Amino acid sequence: MKMTTPDSNSMCALSIMQMRDGLLSGMFTSETLVQAHLDRIEETNKLFNSFITIDSEGALRVAKDADLAIKTKGEKTPILTGIPVGIKDLIVTENIRTTAGSKILENFIPPYDATTIKKLREAGAVIIGKLNLDEFGMGSSNEQSAYGCVRNPWDTERVSGGSSGGSAVAVSIGQVPISLGTDTGGSIRQPASLSGVVGIRPTYGRVSRYGGIAYASSLDQIGTFGRSVEDTAISLQVISGVDPKDSTSMAVNVPDYLSELRASKGKGLKGIRVGVPREFFVDGMSPDVRTNIENSLKTLEKLGATLVEISLPHMEYSLAVYYIVAPAEASSNLARYDGVKYGYRTNKPASLSEMYAKTRAEGFGAEVKRRILIGTYVLSAGYYDAYYKKAQAARTLITNDFKLAFNNSCDVIAGPVSPTTAFKIGEKTTSPLEMYLADIFTIPVNLAGLPGLSVPSGFDSKKLPIGLQLIGPAFSESLLFRVGQEFSDAVEFPLNEKAMAGAVS
Amino acid sequence: MSLSEDDVRHIAKLAAIAISDEEIPVIQGQLNDIFASIEKLQEVSTRGVTPTSHVHGVTNISREDVIQDSLSIEALQKNAPDFRNGSFVVPKIIG
Numbered sequence: 027m028k029m030t031t032p033d034s035n036s037m038c039a040l041s042i043m044q045m046r047d048g049l050l051s052g053m054f055t056s057e058t059l060v061q062a063h064l065d066r067i068e069e070t071n072k073l074f075n076s077f078i079t080i081d082s083e084g085a086l087r088v089a090k091d092a093d094l095a096i097k098t099k100g101e102k103t104p105i106l107t108g109i110p111v112g113i114k115d116l117i118v119t120e121n122i123r124t125t126a127g128s129k130i131l132e133n134f135i136p137p138y139d140a141t142t143i144k145k146l147r148e149a150g151a152v153i154i155g156k157l158n159l160d161e162f163g164m165g166s167s168n169e170q171s172a173y174g175c176v177r178n179p180w181d182t183e184r185v186s187g188g189s190s191g192g193s194a195v196a197v198s199i200g201q202v203p204i205s206l207g208t209d210t211g212g213s214i215r216q217p218a219s220l221s222g223v224v225g226i227r228p229t230y231g232r233v234s235r236y237g238g239i240a241y242a243s244s245l246d247q248i249g250t251f252g253r254s255v256e257d258t259a260i261s262l263q264v265i266s267g268v269d270p271k272d273s274t275s276m277a278v279n280v281p282d283y284l285s286e287l288r289a290s291k292g293k294g295l296k297g298i299r300v301g302v303p304r305e306f307f308v309d310g311m312s313p314d315v316r317t318n319i320e321n322s323l324k325t326l327e328k329l330g331a332t333l334v335e336i337s338l339p340h341m342e343y344s345l346a347v348y349y350i351v352a353p354a355e356a357s358s359n360l361a362r363y364d365g366v367k368y369g370y371r372t373n374k375p376a377s378l379s380e381m382y383a384k385t386r387a388e389g390f391g392a393e394v395k396r397r398i399l400i401g402t403y404v405l406s407a408g409y410y411d412a413y414y415k416k417a418q419a420a421r422t423l424i425t426n427d428f429k430l431a432f433n434n435s436c437d438v439i440a441g442p443v444s445p446t447t448a449f450k451i452g453e454k455t456t457s458p459l460e461m462y463l464a465d466i467f468t469i470p471v472n473l474a475g476l477p478g479l480s481v482p483s484g485f486d487s488k489k490l491p492i493g494l495q496l497i498g499p500a501f502s503e504s505l506l507f508r509v510g511q512e513f514s515d516a517v518e519f520p521l522n523e524k525a526m527a528g529a530v531s
Numbered sequence: 532m533s534l535s536e537d538d539v540r541h542i543a544k545l546a547a548i549a550i551s552d553e554e555i556p557v558i559q560g561q562l563n564d565i566f567a568s569i570e571k572l573q574e575v576s577t578r579g580v581t582p583t584s585h586v587h588g589v590t591n592i593s594r595e596d597v598i599q600d601s602l603s604i605e606a607l608q609k610n611a612p613d614f615r616n617g618s619f620v621v622p623k624i625i626g
Contacts, residue, residue, distance in 0.1 A: 137606035230586050244586065273592035274585060346572040349565060357546060364547070366619055368610035378622050379547070387549035395548055399539075399558065400565060402546040413569070418582030420575050425586060459564050475586030500587060 034062040038200035039526050042109060042257045045203065049096055049108050056089040056096070056108025060152050063110045067154070067201045070525075073182065076192040076201060078115050078173045079123045080155035085110065088152045095150070106264060107150030112202035114193045115156035116163055117248065118237045119143050122153070126239050127161040127171040127189075130363050130370045130389030140237020141272065142206060142248050142265040149264040154202055157192030161391045162360065163210055163241040165189050166464040168217070169455055170393040177451075179221055179525040180490055184448040187217030187464075190251070194221040197251045199525040204252045204261040208238055210245045211348055212443070212468025215480035218251060219443035219493025222482045222522060224258045224510070225251045227468075229500045230475030231276035233262075234269030242355040243274070245348075245472045253521060255481065255511040259283035262503065281504045290508045291515075296330035298509060301436030305341045306467060311445045314486035319442045322483045322494045325516050326440060326509070334436050338427040343420050344470040345462060350404050350417035351473075356394075357401025363389060396458060425474040432499040438509055439497040442467050443480045447490035471497050479506040482519035491519075533563050 031053050032040065040048065048054050064082050071077050092108030118124045118136035120143075125131045139147070146153065160170040168176040168191030176191035178184040179198040186195045190207030194217035197205050207214040209227035218225030227249045238248050248265065252258035263284065268277040302323060307316070327333055365371035365385030372388055375381035390398070404413035431439065444464060454461045471478040476497055483494040494513065498506045534542075539559045543550045550558065584590075604617065613620040 134610055137602050137609070231589070244583070270594065274589060276587065276589065340575065343572055343575050346569045349569055350572070361547075365612060366621055367607070369612075371612035375622055378624050380549075381622055382547040383549035386547055390548070395550075396558070396561060396565075398546050398548065399542050399562060403534075403538075403542045403562075406542070406545060413572075415582055416572060416577055418584070419577035419580040420572055421583040421586075422580050423575065423577070425583065457564075458561055459568060462565075462568075473583075473586075 034065060035526070037062040038066045039521060040203065041254055042106070042203055042252070042260050045109050046105065050101060056092040056152065057086060059108060060085050060089040060110050060154070063154060063202060066199075070199055070201060074177050074179065074195050074199060075174050076158055076176050076195040076199070077112070077155045078125055078127070078158050078192070081122050081153065084122065085152050085154045092150055092152065104149040105260060106146065109151055110154045110202050111146060111151045111261070112154055112157045112193060112196045112205040113143065114159055114190050114205070114207045116159055116208050116239045117142060117206055118239065119153060119156065122156060124156060124239070125173065127159040127173060128390065128394070129172045130385075132172070132370060134369055138237065141234035141269045143237065145265050151264070157190070157196055157205060159192055160189035161394050162239065162356070163189040163208055163213055163246075164356070164393050164397055166212065166216055166461050167449070167454065168192070169451065170391055172391055175451055178448045179522050181448065181488070183450055184490070185220065185451055187220030187444070187448065189213040189217070191217045193251050194218050194223050194225065197223045197253055198522050204250060204257050206248060206265070207251055208246055208248050209472065210242050210352060211472050212465040214249045214251065215443045215468050215478050215493070215495060216465060218480040220448040220491065222491030222519065223251055223253055224255050224482065224514070225249065225480045226258050226262055226503065226506070227471065227478045228262060228266065228503055229477045231274055231278070232477070232501065232503065233265050234267070234272040234275045236269055236271035240359040242352040243359065244355060245352060255507055255514050256284070256287055259287055259507045278501050283504055283507055286504050287507055287511055291511060294330040295326060295509060295512050298331040298438065299334050299436040300326050300331045301334050301336040301431050301439040303336050303338045303341065303439060303441060305338050306441035310463070310466070311442060312447065312486070315442055315444070315446060315492055318484045318486070318492045319494065322513070322517070323440060326513060329512050329516060331509075336431045336435050336439070338424070338431065338470065340420065340423040340427050341470050344424060344473060345466060347417045347420050347424065347473055348469045349400065349462065350413050351421065353397040353401035354405050354414050355401070357398045357405060360394070360398055393458065421473050424470055428470075428474045428476060437498070438502070438505060441495050443493040443495040444468070447486045447488070447492055467495060476500060477503050477506055479510045481510045481514050483513075483517055484519065534559055534566065
């Protein structure tokens with residue numbers, strides 16, 4: 027590809043492969059590229075609040091090393107050499123503060139790297155800083171962060187979505203080309219949809235969770251964001267694979283997503299059966315979202331896919347199952363924040379029990395406390411069978427619905443990511459239950475441990491982005507990327523020109 | 532089912548989270564809303580269904596029992612609220 031040397035602004039709009047070509051051909055250095063992104067962050071972060079911590083010094087040091095490596099090894103350098111990435115602040119980074127969006131970890135500097143971070147570093151990536159989120163990943167709007175909410179790049183009066191709001195927005199406005207997020211109930215796909223970028227929640231077990239701060243261990247997965255399916259796939263490739271440090275990760279071969287994407291590009295979707303669950307088209311979806319998703323299904327059909335109506339009869343129990351299983355696991359996982367070994371401790375406690383209770387009362391935000399209380403209750407004596415065990419059994423039924431659909435009827439499932447587009451900041455904060463409904467289409471995927479891809483599919487009448495969700499069988503990320511790329515090429519969803527040009531203020 | 536104010540106090544105690552008297556009615560209302568929606572689960576029959584543990588059926592993973600690298604005391608104490616003489620310090624437990 028021929029390029030003229032881009033200026034600082036257009037450098038922040040390049041794809042991963044364009045950045046790599048520019049670096050390898052000597053058109054620009056990693057130092058210049060990283061500095062351009064740091065400048066972009068400097069210009070935009072005050073408004074969008076997507077970064078909690080910026081490590082300029084560390085990033086520029088790694089960039090200089092990358093430039094040296096490129097000079098000596100050229101194309102033999104790994105794929106992300108010299109390319110900036112942002113990390114959701116729920117993934118630990120050695121010597122870079124990691125807050126989980128919580129006051130309780132305000133001054134926590136991890137002594138080690140998560141496996142995903144180690145893999146990014148081995149692939150040459152330059153870690154720019156840590157991205158804002160709902161506290162411990164608990165939220166759907168990024169309003170539950172102790173470090174303030176993140177603003178939507180298409181309308182700054184609206185939420186970014188969450189919990190990985192910072193990760194979605196940073197990519198959308200060119201602060202970084204790719205980022206890591208985590209998805210427990212929709213926390214990658216929903217902000218990707220609301221902010222108009224691509225996000226993949228991989229299969230449970232595809233990516234190591236070692237060093238991902240635990241919220242609900244049987245549902246959590248680390249995944250990636252990008253401005254294109256290709257960038258999202260390249261970054262997932264780097265972080266995937268079994269890890270002895272996470273015994274729930276699985277030894278399943280990781281395909282070469284990039285080569286497969288290149289091989290299938292432009293070839294359409296002939297032979298692909300797309301399942302459309304009738305349960306996705308019930309009340310509660312906004313009319314604009316419904317129209318867009320119906321048009322998106324037609325686009326898939328035009329590309330050669332066959333639409334098949336399917337049913338996921340137990341989907342209606344997903345929210346109830348999720349709000350038992352996730353808080354139960356959270357109440358156990360978050361018991362470790364007690365003010366003893368790390369994190370916040372209350373001032374001058376009179377006794378040990380007072381230290382625990384006040385540390386947690388002062389350190390945790392409202393939503394986190396709420397979920398800990400729900401979880402504590404459903405696991406308490408006399409209620410375990412009625413709630414937790416019952417929920418895990420219902421979860422098996424939900425998983426079986428998906429298995430049946432994939433075994434008998436379809437190759438992928440398509441539907442909306444979120445029932446609405448981005449809502450106004452403050453609109454849903456008074457009713458936790460209403461906020462929970464934002465994840466109604468994403469939660470079933472987590473319960474079944476499946477991969478889900480969110481791809482921008484157009485806009486509503488207010489010019490707010492909508493996302494199409496593609497769901498596949500376990501370890502079918504390659505297929506989701508293929509369908510997502512063909513769809514994306516057909517829809518031609520635009521970059522956020524105003525935000526990319528730094529014109530939003 | 533519905534939680535009383537005393538139930539909320541009891542759960543908060545089990546969870547080791549201090550809550551004030553003013554907070555209790557608010558939390559009580561929110562938890563009861565959430566529990567009312569969770570009750571939907573009782574509609575579905577799960578008789579004879581195996582509860583999910585690992586969603587892809589992975590069970591015990593073992594490895595050789597060999598010593599592996601671990602973090603140093605120096606690295607760990609940096610984040611401690613109170614660390615003295617090689618120990619994490621907390622309020623007195625036994626009088």
